[in-house]
Amino acid sequence: AQKITQTQPGMFVQEKEAVTLDCTYDTSDPSYGLFWYKQPSSGEMIFLIYQGSYDQQNATEGRYSLNFQKARKSANLVISASQLGDSAMYFCAMRGNQGGKLIFGQGTELSVKP
Amino acid sequence: GAGVSQSPSNKVTEKGKDVELRCDPISGHTALYWYRQSLGQGLEFLIYFQGNSAPDKSGLPSDRFSAERTGGSVSTLTIQRTQQEDSAVYLCASRQGAGTDTQYFGPGTRLTVL
Numbered sequence: 001a002q003k004i005t006q007t008q009p010g011m012f013v014q015e016k017e018a019v020t021l022d023c024t025y026d027t028s029d030p031s032y033g034l035f036w037y038k039q040p041s042s043g044e045m046i047f048l049i050y051q052g053s054y055d056q057q058n059a060t061e062g063r064y065s066l067n068f069q070k071a072r073k074s075a076n077l078v079i080s081a082s083q084l085g086d087s088a089m090y091f092c093a094m095r096g097n098q099g100g101k102l103i104f105g106q107g108t109e110l111s112v113k114p
Numbered sequence: 115g116a117g118v119s120q121s122p123s124n125k126v127t128e129k130g131k132d133v134e135l136r137c138d139p140i141s142g143h144t145a146l147y148w149y150r151q152s153l154g155q156g157l158e159f160l161i162y163f164q165g166n167s168a169p170d171k172s173g174l175p176s177d178r179f180s181a182e183r184t185g186g187s188v189s190t191l192t193i194q195r196t197q198q199e200d201s202a203v204y205l206c207a208s209r210q211g212a213g214t215d216t217q218y219f220g221p222g223t224r225l226t227v228l
Contacts, residue, residue: 033215035215037219042221043203044219044220044222045207045219045222047218050215050216099162099164100145100147100217101159101162101170102147102149102207104157107156
C-alpha cells in the first residue's frame, strides 16, 4: 500500500530564514511522482513543486526546492527566505500508477514569524 | 486562462437531502478528480475521470455518492440522503492528460450537513 507521512504537525520559522518540511513515503511502484501543495487559510490547494521518481536532479521552483532522497524514501520541501505569506498548511502527496490519484500526508502547518 | 472552478463555494443542507456539487476543469484537461477534505480523515480521493474511459470510483465512500462528467468537461458530484459525516470540503482537480502529472485544484465546496 502507498503511504505518505508528514511527522511535523506544526512548524515555526523566522521571516527570511529557510525551513525544511519533512515528508517520507512508502510505495512498491517503480514509477511515481511526488508533489507539494500549499493550502492557505482561504482553502485553495496551490501546486508548488513536482519530482518524478526517475528524475536525477532535485526539483526547484523559485524559493522552493525538493530534497529527494530516493533510497531513504524522503521528499522534503525546502523553502528559502521565508515570507509572511508562506504561512499556510503544506501537504506532501504521491501519485501512484493507478490513474494518477494522489495520496496525501496529514499536512504541516507552517507559521512565519516577523 | 481560467483555473478550475467549483460551485457553490458553500452549501448548507439538512440531513437527508440530496446535494449536487459542480466542477469546471481547466479547458483542455482530460483528467478530472474529486477529493474530500475533512478534519478526521484528511484528504481522500473519491473518483477519477479520464477521457471516455470508465471512471475509477474506488474512493467513493458509499452508494449515496455518485459523479458524472458530461462531454468530457464539467463534472457533477451528487450526494444523496446526506448525513452529518458528509460535512467536508469537496475539492475538484484537473490534469492535462497523458504524460503530465500535475493536478490543479479548484477552490472547493464547503458542505455542511445539519
